[in-house]
Amino acid sequence: MKFFVDTAEIDAIAELNDLGMVDGVTTNPSLIKKSGRDIIEVTKEICELVDGPVSAEVTATDAEEMIAEGRKLVEIAGNIAVKVPLTWDGLKACKALSDDGHMVNVTLCFSANQALLAAKAGATFISPFIGRLDDINLDGLDLIADIRAIYDNYGYETQILAASIRTVNHVTQCALLGADVMTAPPNVIKAMVNHPLTDKGLDAFLADIKAAGIKIL
Secondary structure: OEEEEEOOOHHHHHHHHHOOOOOEEEOOHHHHHHHOOOHHHHHHHHHHHOOOOEEEEOOOOOHHHHHHHHHHHOOOOOOEEEEEEOOHHHHHHHHHHHHOOOEEEEEEEOOHHHHHHHHHOOOOEEEEEHHHHHHOOOOHHHHHHHHHHHHHHHOOOOEEEEEOOOOHHHHHHHHHHOOOEEEEOHHHHHHOOOOHHHHHHHHHHHHHHHHHOOOOO
């Protein structure tokens, strides 16, 4: 499974990228606002830092304006994936931009039918939002399973990009269900290393090292 990091913070991306934990980056207007930087400037810097796709979201809601914004965004770098919302206008923009040969990430997906429409419109990525479904007492992971089954049934090449990931368990379950990509904030990715038995075992090793006076250097 590919790991995309969901942030516009350059230092956080760089740290994970140096460890080989970044296959791409997702951004959105909220993350750009949080970074406090110009959207074009920060997106360009991210694209120079990572080799994989960098999702940059349009701000328009009308199809023609989305297409125009998308064509401007792809001028930033060759690894831009234009992010459009899963609306009828968004699907029109997806079709036009994908026909132009650009990567498109269709976001805010909350149903399998929406994912099917996005695949037929030529989406490179579909972004089902797991955590937001959980927030309204629906199981977001069921949506991942449904999309995986439908795409596999018909050979759609659109990649399932599991989004709105809140916990390390979301990551595990998405991997088991066959999501192609997951995007998560840096803190969730870093939390994947944690396990109480690892901590307990390390404490025991360190105590024995100290008691035995073991030194390597």
